[in-house]
Every structure is written in C-alpha cells, then in structure tokens.
Amino acid sequence: MRIGAALRELHRSESTLATELSRVAERYPKEKEVHHVAEDLAAWSRDHVRAIAEAAPRYGVDPAALESPEPSEEAQPELPGEGSDKEMALLADLRRLYRMSGGAALDWDLLGQGAQAVADPELLSVAERCRPRSVRQMRWARGMLKAVSPQILAT
Amino acid sequence: MPSRDPIAEPWGTRTPYGPGEQWPVRVDRHLAEGVDPEDVDRWVRTASILHSNGDAMDIAVKDGRIVGVRGHGEDRVNRGRLDPKDLYGWQSGHSADRLTRPLVRRDGELVETDWDTAMDLVVRRSRELLDEQGASALGFYTSGQLFLEEYYTLAAIGHGAIGTNHMDGNTRLCTATAAAALKESFGCDGQPGSYGDIDHADVIALYGHNMAETQAVSWSRILDRLAGPNPPRLLCVDPRPTPVAREATLHLAPRPGTNVALMNAILHELIRTDRVDHAYVEAHTVGYEALVETTDAYPPERAARICEVPAEQIREAAALLGGAKRLLSTVLQGFYQSNQATAASVQVNNVHLLRGMLGRPGAGVLQMNGQPTAENTRECGADGDLTGFRNWNNDRHIADLAQVWNLDPMRIPHYAPPTHAMQIMRYAEKGSIRFLWVSATNPAVSLPELGRIRELLASQGLFLVVQDVFMTETAELADVVLPAATWGEKTGTFTNSDRTVHLSEKAVEPPGEARPDLDIFLDYARRMDFRDDDGRPFPQWHDPESAFEAWKRAGVGRPCDYSGITYDHLRRVGGIQWPCNEEHPQGTERLYADGRFWASPEECESFGKDLVTGAPSEEAEYRSTNPEGRAMIKAVEYVPPHEEPGEEYPFTLITGRTIYHFHTRTKTGRAPELQRAAPEVWVEIAPSDARAAGIDEGDPVQVRSPRGGIRARVRVSGIRPGVLFVPFHYGYWDTDASDEGGERDRAANEMTVNDWDPVSKQPLFKTAAASLRPLGRGDGRPSQAPTTTASAPVDARVPATRGEPDTVEEHVDEPTDGGTR
Secondary structure: OOHHHHHHHHHHHHHHHHHHHHHHHHHOOOOHHHHHHHHHHHHHHHHHHHHHHHHHHHHOOOHHHOOOOOOOHHHOOOOOOOOOOHHHHHHHHHHHHHHHHHHHHHHHHHHHHHHHHOOOHHHHHHHHHHHHHHHHHHHHHHHHHHHHHHHHHHO | OOEEOOOOOOOOOOOOOOOOOOOOEEEEEEEOOOOOHHHOOEEEEEEOOOOOOOOEEEEEEEOOEEEEEEEOOOOOOOOOOOOHHHHHHHHHHHOOOEOOOOEEEEOOEEEEOOHHHHHHHHHHHHHHHHHHOOHHHEEEEEOOOOOHHHHHHHHHHHHHHHOOOOEEEOHHHHOHHHHHHHHHHHOOOOOOOOHHHHHOOOEEEEEOOOHHHHOHHHHHHHHHHHHOOOOOEEEEEOOOOOHHHHHOOEEEOOOOOOHHHHHHHHHHHHHHOOOOOHHHHHHHEEOHHHHHHHHOOOOHHHHHHHHOOOHHHHHHHHHHHHHOOOEEEEEOHHHHOOOOHHHHHHHHHHHHHHHOOOOEOOEEEEEOOOOOOHHHHHHHOOOOOEOOOEOOOOHHHHHHHHHHHOOOHHHOOOOOOOOOHHHHHHHHHHOOOOEEEEEOOOHHHHOOOHHHHHHHHHOOOOEEEEEEOEOOOOHHHOOEEEEEOOOOOOOEEEEOOOOEEEEEOOOOOOOOOOEOHHHHHHHHHHHHOOEOOOOOEOOOOOOHHHHHHHHHHHHOOOOOOOOOOOHHHHHHHOOEEOOOOOOOOOOOOOOOOOOOOOOOOOOOOOOOEOOOOOOEOOHHHHHHHOOOOOEEOOOOOOOOOOOOOOOOOOEEEEEEOOOOOOOOOOOHHHOHHHHHHOOOOEEEEOHHHHHHHOOOOOOEEEEEEOOEEEEEEEEEEOOOOOEEEEEOOOOOOOOOOOOOOOOOOOOHHHOOOOOEOOOOOOEOOOOEEEEEEEOOOOOOOOOOOOOOOOOOEOOOOOOOOOOOOOEEEEEEOOOOOOOOO
C-alpha cells in the first residue's frame, strides 16, 4: 500500500504552501489584499498539515518524521526580471502560488482516490474537506493575477 | 398645525397606523426666519440629497434664492415628512465660501483662473498621458451625490471614450457590499424590497443598520407602526445603543467583526427547528445542502463564544425570525464596513430564501445604500460595475454596451473587474496612475489611513483634478479645482435605496462661474474631441434630458429599466420605482415576486465570487452550478478579523455617523442648526471602560491606533464594553490644521485600517484596534455629542441637544381604507 507515501508527499506540498503563502503575505505589506488574504489562506494549509499528521499513524507513518521542507521552487526564477522588479516579483509569486496550490489539489485528488480504494471513510472525508480549499487557493492566485497584471504589464 | 424642533425631535410627531394600512400624510415645512408661505415665489420639485432615503420635497424660492423646503405629501417614500438634514441642509448652498471660479496651481499656490485655462490644462495633461502611457494612466473617483445623468456621462467617457478600467465612486465606502451581496444571492444588483414593506411586516430585522440616523424618515414610518395597532416586533444587531436598539424586542450586540459567526448560528437554528420553506427552497434556489453542512458547525454556543453574545439570545433571534409571517430585513454599515462584509450580508439574504420571504408585501430584503444617489453610481457604471448592471466577464454584454454607445467593443475594458477605489489609490501611490479626477467627494477625510492618502494625493507625479462645491481638504491638494453647481442649481434625476426615481429641478442659479457637473464632463468630452464609430461627438447627448433619454436605451432589458419614465412623467406623478417599462408602466414595487431572478448565465451581472478569498468564478463554473438562473444560497465559514485588540491596543475602534451630519460635513457643517447639534468630534466609551481608565463624561482623551491618533472629549454611553466609537464626519476645513503648527488630530480615519472585504472591496471601518489615554481632567463640560441618538449619555445631567421650534407639521387626516397601495 502506498497511501503512506501519498500522505508524506501531501505533507510536503501543504507545509511548503503554508510557508510560501505566509512569506508572500509578509513580502507585500502594502498590497493589502495580497497581504491579508494570503495569510488567511496560509491558515487553511496549516490546518491541512495538521489533518495529515493526524491520519499518518494509521498508515504506518510517524508524524514526527513528516517533512516540512522550505519552498524550494524559489530557486528557479518564475518570470524574467523578478529579482530586480518588484512588480514582476508580485506576478511571479502569484504564479508560483497558483502552481503550488494546484499541485496540492491534485495530491488531495490522489489521496481521495486511495482512500476510496482502501475504503477508509475517515481519510476520504479529510480529502473531501481539504481538496476544495486547495482549489480555492489556486483560484484566488489566478484571480489576483488576472486583476493586477493588466496595470503591471501595460506600464 | 403643531410646531416642532427637528433637532430635539428628529422623527417628529407620531401618526400611528396599523398593518396593511396606508401611512398617514404629515407634511413638514421649514422656511427661513421671516419668510411666510405666501412670500414664496415658486416651489421647485426635488428630493433629499443628504442621505439615501429619497425624501420627496419642494424647494421654496424667493428673489432667486432658496428660502426653505417642504415635504411632498403624495410621494410614496416620505408622505410629506422631512428629517433634520432635509430641513436645514439647503442653507449651505448660499455659503459665502462656495467655489465660484476655477483654480489652478501655480508656483505651489492655487490661483483663480477662467474655465478655458483650467480645462485646457486638464485636456493637455490627459492627451500627454494617453500618448505616453495609454488609458491605464488615467483614473476617475466619483461620488454618491451626483445625478444619474452625470454618472452615466462619466461612465461613457471613462469606460467608453478613454477606455480606462480605473473608475470608482465613494460608493465603494458605503454601498459596495449591498451590490456585492445582491449579486451573490440573486445574480444581479437590484433592491428586492420596498419601503412599503414596513406597512405590512410583522417582524423587522435591522442588521448593523441604525435606520433612525441614516434613513430617519423611514424610521418615523417604523415608529408610526410601533405606535399603532398590531405593531411589528424588531430585531436589532448593533454594538451601540441606537434608537433602533431601544425600540427592539431583541437587541444583540456582538463583538465587532463577528457577524458571520452570528448569522451562521441563526441559520443553524432556523434549520434545526425546521423553519424552512422547503417548497420555496426546492423550486427557486440552489445551494441549500452546502448551507446546512456549513452552519452545522455553528451551534449557538459556538457563536456565543466568538461573538460574546448569550447563546439564549441567538436562539431567541432565530425564533423571532422563524416565527415571522412577513419578515422585512434591512442591512447597512455595521455589516457592510465590518469583517467578512459580503459573506455576512449574504447570510441575511439566505434567511429570506430559506423562509421564502421575498417579493410579497412585508416580506423583503433591503440591502441599503448610504448616500443619496449611490444607486445611480452603481447602475450607471460609474463605480466598479459596468453600465446597466452588465457583466464585465460576459462578452455579449460588452458587445451590447458597445452597440448602445456606438463604439468598438475593444475600447471598453473588460479583461478584469473595474479597478476599485482602494486599488486606484494604490496605483496612484505607486505612480502608474498619474491623472486622477475626483468629483464630489473628499477622500482626504473619508478614506482609511489618512496620512497615507494625503501623501499620495499631494505627490508631484499625480495630476489631481478636483470638482466640488467647496474648498475641501482634497481640493486643497489639487492641481486644478473645478467649481461645481449643486442640488437646487441644476436639473437631473436620482434614485433612492428602494429604486424610487425622483426628478430634481433647477431652482436657482449657481454662484459665480460654478457649472453643473454634467456640463463640466461634457465640456471635457468636446474639448478631447471624443468620437463614436460614425464620427459623431461622443457622448452623443448634450443636456440632462438628452442624457436621461440616452441612459434609458442603455438600461432596456436590464433590471434597471427606465424606459417607461420621462421627465414629464416624474413631474406629474413624483417618485417611480424601476423597472418601469411597457410591461410595468407604473413601475415595480417589489422584485422577485414570481421567484424569478436575473441569475441565468446569460442575464447575470456576475458569475459570483468566493466569499472568503474574493476570487471571481468563471462562466463555465457558474453554468454548471446554476444553469436555470435560480437564487443562490451561499455558505461560508467565519474568518477572524485581521486586526484584533491586544495589550497595546486593547479596544476595538468602530467609526460611523450621526443624524445631524452627512459625509465630511462640507454641507451640513455649513448649516448652523446642524452644526450646533453636533459641533465637534467625540469618542463613545462604555461606563465600565471609563471607570477603569479613570475618566468621566467630557474628559479629553487621545485615541490611537497603529496608524494615527485623534483627541476628543469622551461621551460615556451604553456602547458595548471594549468598543470605542468615533464619528467620521470631522476633518480639518474648519480647523487650523492646514496652518503651520496646526495638528491633524480630529479625523477618525487617521486611525482606520487599510483593509477591505475581498468580495465587495469595501474598506473595513469597523475593524481596528485602538488605545485610549486620558489627557487630564476636563473643565467639567460634557461632550457635545448629541443626546438624542445613539450617542446618548448615561449621565442624565448632560443637557439635552435642542434647536428651535421652527418647523411646521401639517397632519392630513385621510380615511384609511385598509387597502394596500
């Protein structure tokens, strides 16, 4: 059974997403909507991380051994010029959050499939509770990107 | 004919009536001292411009000057009554300090000039920026106080001719959440209910709505029901001891910022006790199951902990709402300017959808407006909406608007939601908006975090045009000041909170060279030489009536259909409620009577938003969840406010208004009776908090938030402990703040938080943490806060707020036929 592996992966993706959302919130104190909503959404991911840790022992995974790596994706430039251009950096950060939350949503899909295959209603309900919130995080990043990009790109 | 002191008795004498009866007529009249009715040369038709109630009235003219007002006995809105601002506010038009000539900034100083010089400057800067950067360099920030014709013209110029997405009104501060909540629940903006529902309701619930001070004449209507047979029972949700709270059967005073938790618990109880009209829910809504699931997590005990309201009161509230046969709900700033604004207001709509309480006499929702013409800002598209409640995300709506305007659809920006006010200010701060035209509003006093707003408006890189009646705090920062005519000096229409359209006719000449706002906008368009696709000057209209006729064509087939209304029609019958068209030639009192909504994917104004994140949904998703265009029940969890009290800032600060003033007092501060009634800023505090701080009524204190502070005298009132209230009306035009050494320590918005509801983008004026520091003993004088209203003192020795018995009330006894109108 590979559900333990799926849980470990999901823990990684949700905890890096939580860290990244908080980091983006901190990085843009003057972009108030990004600042505030990103922090609200980080709380969702932290909640997901707790739910994963609670489910882990049943699949032979030691919660203490779950990894919470630093977001590594920032090493890769998301958009040209993001290092020197604060406006491009904002677009890059939103783009990155979109991909990361999209990845988490997919991972929840996988876990939900697994939970059904092994007939674990408890795990299925965790997946059903968390997956829509990953999708909402993703939609938020996309909506925000669509709202702020025209002015940034046109000026 | 009894005489009344409108300052001491803002709601006047009672004219009791029973359920289903017609509200009796009471015609209020106030004329300047020494003027008798027979001296009046002319009475000129208009309606109130100092709140959103839309009281119909006549202006008295003598020797070319306004000398008083009287109410319209036959009008459906007020049946003759006028409130204190209606009775006295007109005097400001005659103030000696009206702007009478254009001003331009030369060597740092504003100096008088002529219209050609001022407009040439505005046009030259517009052209330079359009060439250099394009439409994204230009922004427009307008008002809730102009006329329909003016907003429509501004929207056509901004969204059509220039093609900028940066247009909003100060309606963002007062009514954006009303529009957003209506769109979320019903697919489209448009007030469902009618003031006439007060005549029929057996339960009236007022959510964060101090109607007694914001729509005083409609509050008189409720008081008259309360004084009559079989009165309605009232539910009040408000942290302050408002006049509404005093009359309420049940008053809940939740901790500010927790409205969603409270509403979820009320819905939880309605569902648990099965006070649900399942047939209605089944036939007319989508989303009920999600609401059941979400509110399941909010039993009254949980909400009681979050809101700090007894669980028993929440149960009683649900029982009151659940037992109503005709339920009327009204919502205003206590929800709209608070944490999770749209989500909380949507929960009120949900109560009505659950109970099937829509579109019948007495069964309705009033998502209220703050300002007199805010409805027109919304429907004309001069705020963050598109003309005629069109959906910016629906290409067919854009094509249709482009056809009405005879412009290429590509000229109308529709790639993102129109830029909201707070984002416009941010772009100005960052320097990507370099031209901002502010009309009839005063952001230097009314927006949050004023230190920042003043700085960005004054910045060298921003070309600021201010069009106003007085030298406001904002006008002082402008590069060009354009003197405008005001109410009574120009003709146009406007629409109140319950969709009633009134005509407001010109009574007197504007002072000096001041011009109607419509003329200024059209003058700009002609000088810019805007053209439509056939090369005709755009906009294609030239005066108020031609603008109105053009607007009618833009609204045909949309909910805000004015096609059956003409100026003559309005002169003949007074107020008319839209939609008014061939099908409904007399107008429409209630929307959604047939359980049909403007919510089909083809018709809806919005595909909806996530109520927590504000992320817009796309068409495909909307089509799959609501293909038939039903009303939408939307559920959402409670999310705590972003700034909560703590050790350094132990109080929650909320700001608001008083009955005697409007907005930043540019008009009411110049009406002596109103100014005397509430002459200076104050801070309200609960007796227990006052004792703990060692302060008494009238003592001077400093109130601070992380952003700034003010000084004020204390009013010890019955406000909820832990909460401070400061009125937002008081800026600096009548202080020495602009002098050297003068301090900016009076405006509530020095302290408010720069945060907004992600759905409606309405700033949160009722969520800030604050501290309070005594500044020594006072001189024994009490605060001058009004004693007649929510700011009433607990100390009975404070002298009562009074004026003069200078207003005539004419009671017209009509036989009641018991029928409905």
